[in-house]
Amino acid sequence: MSGPSGSSASTALLTDMYELTMVAAALADGTAERQCVFELFARRLPDGRRYGVVAGTGRVLDALRDFRFGEAELASLQGSLDERTLKWLADYRFTGDVDGYPEGELYFPGSPVLTVTGTFAETVVLETLLLSILNHDSAIASAAARMVTAAGNRPLIEMGSRRTHEEAAVASARAAYLAGFAATSNLEAGRRHGVPTAGTAAHAWVLLHDDEVSAFRAQVEALGTNTTLLVDTYDIRQGIERAIEAAGPELGAVRVDSGDLGVLARQAREQLDALGATNTKIVLSGDLDEYAIASLRAEPVDSYGVGTSLVTGSGAPTAGMVYKLVEVDGRPVAKRSSSKESRGGRKSALRRYKPTGTAVEEVVHPVTVTPERGPHDRVLPIPMVREGEPVADLPGLEEGRERLRAALVSVPWEGLKLSRGEPAVPTVFPAS
C-alpha cells in the first residue's frame, strides 16, 4: 500500500488471524507446500443489479508488493504463533501466479475475477487483503457505472470522501474515475492515482462573509470568473442574481446543493439566460443517486456532484466476492454442504459476442476444457503476476476506463436499465 505521502508500509497485517493459524498448522503437518489454486468470484450480483464492474486489481498488485512481515508485524504476532511460523512469515515473498479480469471489465455470477496459484501457505495468506480491495473497489465502480449511464453525456464529479472511511475515500475516487466520473474532490486520489481534482467553495464560504455578494466577489477575485458559485446558502433566486452581479455574465457555473433540483435547475437556467449568462453552467449536488440523476435527464443541467450514494455503493456497499480453494495438487476441491455450493477446479472464461458486438453469454469453463471460440469471442482473464513478479505493461487506470466504456456498449440494452433484473449476460458452466 502506498501511504498518503507515498511511503510504502506493510500490508501484511490487513489479514484475518485464521489465515496465519492455518499456515502454522500447515507448516506443522506438511501440507503448507501443496500446490493450490484459489479463485476469487461473486456467487451473485447485488440484488437486482445486472452487471458488476471489476475494480481494484491495480491496487491489488501494489498491495501484493508490500505484503511483507517486518519487525513491527512480527513483534505483534509473538505469542500467538510458533517460532517456525514466525520465521516463515519473516521470509514471506509471494512466488506464485495471478491471473484475472483486468479493471473495467464486467463480471457476472461465477466469473473467475482473480485466480491465484502457488503453495497453500503463500496463497491462503492473501485472502483477506485481496477480497477487501476487490470487494470495496468493485462495489463502488459498479454503482458509479450506473450513475455514468444515467447521466448520459453530462460529467459527474465524485465528492463523497466525507461520507466514508478516509482511505476508502481515496479508493472510491479512483473506482469512480475508472467507471467514467470526470473528476473527484479528493486530493489524495489526485496525488496517488492521477485522478483529476475539482472543487471551489462550500456554504461556509458564504457564511464567513458579511454578505453573499462580497463572498462571491472575493471568490471570483481569487479563483477567476470561470469559478463555480454556490448559490443556495440563503435564497437561490437572489443568490443567482448576486452571482452574476459579482462575476458578470461570463461566470463559469452556479451550484445548487439542496431543494427540488429539477425545478430549481429550470428556474436557474431561465434566470441566468435572462441575465445574459447564457454560457454559465448549472451544477447540481445534494443526495443524488443514479435514479435522481436519471430523473433529471430532461432538465437543463450541465454536471452533477455525487457523494454519499457513490461511496456507499448506492445500496450495495460490498461486492460480496469470495476467495475459494478450488484445486489442490491438481485435484479439484469444493465445499459441498447446503446453500453455499462451489465449483471445484481451476477455471477460465470466454465471453461470447454476436457479430454486432453484443455480448450473449459468459462461458466459465475448466481450464482443461477449451470451448469452441467464435470470431468475436473474447478470453477474459489476463496474466497479471508470474512467479511473484507483475507482468510487464499491465493495463492502467486510463485503459480500464476505456475498457469499461467499450464493455458497456456491448451489454444487451436491458442490461443498462436501472431497474432490478437478471444479470445482463448469463453465465454458463460447461461440465469438465
Place this chain on the structure above:
Amino acid sequence: MSGPSGSSASTALLTDMYELTMVAAALADGTAERQCVFELFARRLPDGRRYGVVAGTGRVLDALRDFRFGEAELASLQGSLDERTLKWLADYRFTGDVDGYPEGELYFPGSPVLTVTGTFAETVVLETLLLSILNHDSAIASAAARMVTAAGNRPLIEMGSRRTHEEAAVASARAAYLAGFAATSNLEAGRRHGVPTAGTAAHAWVLLHDDEVSAFRAQVEALGTNTTLLVDTYDIRQGIERAIEAAGPELGAVRVDSGDLGVLARQAREQLDALGATNTKIVLSGDLDEYAIASLRAEPVDSYGVGTSLVTGSGAPTAGMVYKLVEVDGRPVAKRSSSKESRGGRKSALRRYKPTGTAVEEVVHPVTVTPERGPHDRVLPIPMVREGEPVADLPGLEEGRERLRAALVSVPWEGLKLSRGEPAVPTVFPAS
C-alpha cells in the same frame, strides 16, 4: 494516521479540493483569520434507528497530529494553488480548540458531537478528514451496539475485514470493539489498537486435506484441543462426529457457517452432548445481522461471528454527520435556504436523567445560555484539544467501551428495540 506498520504519514490530502481553494480565497480577501466555530453533528439518525454511538474521536486526534503538508503534498498542489496559499499550507499547524462527545457516548439528532474553534483557514481544512473518520466509525459502532444488545451475554467476534476497504476494516474492528464486541479477526486492529484477535481455520483448511478427519487432527495437533473446528464443509452431522473423533470430548468449539443456523445449533448441541462433549461450544457465523442474532436467542449458541452486516453498518454505512460553520467572530451564522436549515451559534449539550438513571432528554443549548442542571444531569462535551495540543488523559478505547455499556443501560427500554422507531431520547433546543 498511523500506517499499517506504525509509520506516521501525512493525512493532509485526505481532504476535498474546495477546502484549499477556500483557504486561497480567504488569504486573498483577509477573511482567513476570522475566528470561527464549526460544529459536527447529525441532522438525523439513519431511518428508524433510535440512537447513534460516537466513535472515531480517538482516531481524529491521531489524524490531526499528522495533518501536515510536507514536500510530497505540496508538490502535488503546485499549479492548483497560488504561492501564498502553498506557503501557508507548508506552515500549517492546528492551533485551535476541539471539544466533543467522548467515544462510546450516545448521540441524537443535533447533538454537537464535535466543536472546532480557530481561524477560518485552520478549521475549514479539517472538514473532510474529521467527517470521514466520524461518519465511518460511528456508523459501524452504531450497528455493532445493536448486535451486542441482540446477543445478550454471548460474545461477538468481528470478522468482516474482507467485505470492506482494507483500512476501513481496521477502523471497523476498533469501532466494533468499542461497541462491545469481544474480539476481531483483523490482525492490524490488534497491533494498532490493541483489540483482542481471534481465528482458527476456514473451509480451505479442510479442502486442503485428503479428508476431514485428518484436517481436524492436524488442526488440533497444531492449535490444541481448545481450538474451534469448522464442521460444515461437507455434512455437518458427520463433521461434528469427526471433530470429536479427532479432538476428543474436550474440544473447545465447533463453528457452523451456513444453513439454517437455529436448527443446526440445536442439532449440534444434542449431538455434542450425546458424544460427551458437553463443554464444547457452538460458534455460529454466516450472514448474521442484529435481527438474525436476536432470532437465535433461544437456541444453544455460545458465540457469534459477524462480518458483512457489521462492516457495512447493517443498512446504514455512513452516519451522515455534517460539519457546519456556526459562528464567525462571535456572530452566529446559519444556512437558511430550503430543507437543510441549521442552528447558528456555538452550542453545548446536557443530558437530563431521572433519579432512576434513565435518560429523558438531551438539551442542546447555546453556550451563552446555561440550562438549569438537575442533580442527575450530565454535561456531554469534554475538552479534547487546547491551542492545538491534545488535552492530557483523554479517555481511551477501554473507557469508551465502558461508557457505552453504561449509556445503553440509561436508555429508555423502547430505545433498545431493534424495530424502527423515533430517537430514544428527544433533543430539545432552547432558544438563545
